[in-house]
Amino acid sequence: MLVVNNVSKQFGNFSVLEDINIEFNNGVYGLLAPNGAGKTTLIKMLVTLLFPTKGEILYNGTEITGLDEKYRDVLGYLPQEFGYYKNYSPEQYLLYLAALKGIHKKQAKERISELLRLVNLEEASQKKMKKFSGGMIQRVGIAQAMLNDPKILILDEPTAGLDPKERARFRKLLTELARNRIVILSTHIVSDVESIANEIIMIKDKAVLYKDNTENISNLLEGKMYETEVDFSEATTFRERYTSIAEKRENGKMKFRFVANGEPHTEWKSVTPTLEDVFLYAYADGITLNGASV
């Protein structure tokens, strides 16, 4: 079990995270927040690149910096900006990282070949990475994170650069992997985690806003989510009155998906809220929702 205990992080006088408390057990955790909310800072503390200004992070009851290499031995990490050696092939680069992860060369070669097959890069294993697309590089990154078969897999924006087919494949892969490990997936793309995360963690105003499963978080807007069509001339007034989540032109009118707290109008159609609705609503300026467990 990985526990973030009263963790705060400051850079000089600038506070990024305050009193964060989270517990991670086996399963997929979606760390969902807009860019700049502190996701990457939290993740960098989880992977020992940064250290909390206050509080502690424990793995199975022991402080992770104290565990040192024992902790990093069970850790797999894909950074948001995954760097690579341009003149190396994926196999060469993964062999280097495998050496850093303490994996013997023979064992590493087998594991690399298995992982490159898994991320569909088997045929490019000997090619120099400078010729790779962003998606291919990201897949090398995913493979390197899994090299040591980690107990804790932390992926920061892992789907950036992946095409829809690769994303679907990746989600399936994560679901399989999460059976016997902690998978923490940071993203600002709701669809990446909506279907696979056991729990969603949202961060707002330096603190954890919600930590619950997708259904419970979505239910925060139960009975408040509607769709309706409005004349173009009334669209501005409508926006001022209600929190618009999505808009599109349809049948010569403006179709709104929106949140309303009062009595619904008869022409409004009540809809089932999604995680994306809550995400967009929660990060709209000045909005706070109560109810989900933190």
Add this chain to the structure above:
Amino acid sequence: MILKHELLKIFKTPVIIVLLLFFMIINLFIIMSNAYYKEEMAVLTDLVDQYGHQVDEEMLHRFEDDYKEKVTWMNQIVPVSGKVYDHPSELLSDKSIPLNQELSGHQLRELQKLYVVEQYYHTSKSLDEIYQHIQVDDQAEKVINTYGFQGGTAETVRNQYEKIGDRLAGIVENKEHRNLFFMGPIYEMHSFLFKDVGRALIFELVVLVVLITAFVTNYEFEQKTHLSAYTTKTGRKLVRNKVAAAVIANMFVMAILIGLTLISYFLVYDYSGLWDVPISSYFNAESDFPYIAWWNVSFIEYLSLFVACIVFTQLLFMVLTVVLSIFIKNSYIVFFVFAIILGMGIWLPSIIPLDENMIFVVQFTPFILILNPHIWFMGNGAFTFFSYYEFGTVGVWAVILGIFISFSISFFKRQSLQ
């Protein structure tokens, strides 16, 4: 395994290979710049072949007999009958005889060789006399006046020259000065090898060592792979492998550059028979005051000490570069900052008043040490004439930089990596 990967990163970098080749070419040019002396210098090799390098009574007798025989031959080929010269220098300076027209090419060459032999002959005969006239006290006053030492510093110079005087007496007693070597005032081979070639080598190696060390230490940050690399099981201990790789790569580069340069040098200039000649031989002297090594070391021993001193000094620069690289994550900026530190190290003594003994203390830095490699381990010079100057400098800085690197590596373990 990790070490192998780190070494591959260094040796796959074209800039290191290109610089190494470039420096080798420069050194070859420097070496060849004195090559016109080669033929003349071979005269000494023949003399040493014939008499050995030690100038003792027996050697002087044999040398004198042979020399006189050659002078007889010289007088026989003189185109003007009746004229007799005691030495080839007299004949060569006699402008009334058009030697170029009267003598064959072979005779002219032989005459030139004999002229060189004459220099060795005269010097060999007058060695004791020369050493009787060396006044160490006068040399101390000369140094004091030249640099303007006053008060305590002038006293330090006098005290130090007293010790140099003792060592000079030892040299005379051991007869270290009585050994044939290339004539210092003519060829200046000591300065040529240890100053011109040596200093070039040192500064070239500084460039290579700093670049290699900064490059390998900062490699992950410059390739943006640090986030993956430093979160692996090895983690920040990777820096130890990087330091080990830097040591191996730098030693290799030093072996190649020093090795090839010295091999080229000794292929061009024949030192056969001279390896065992004491470095304090009078023939090595390039001015009125001879080179006075603090210990009785032969040329080959001095050369070994010289190479060892280069290696240790470069390792000090390597450690300093590692320390800088922990705090500066760009190898070119590290190189730039190193250059500033080197410049400041060289500049610092110039702001110390010449009447404070601190002027001698600030010389004990590797930055000053590399400036005058031709007087390493010697009682020559005005600021670095202490017997253990080289050992003291390297030793003290090894301790200082050892503390710094330990501190830096500990700091790196808890450094925020963005």
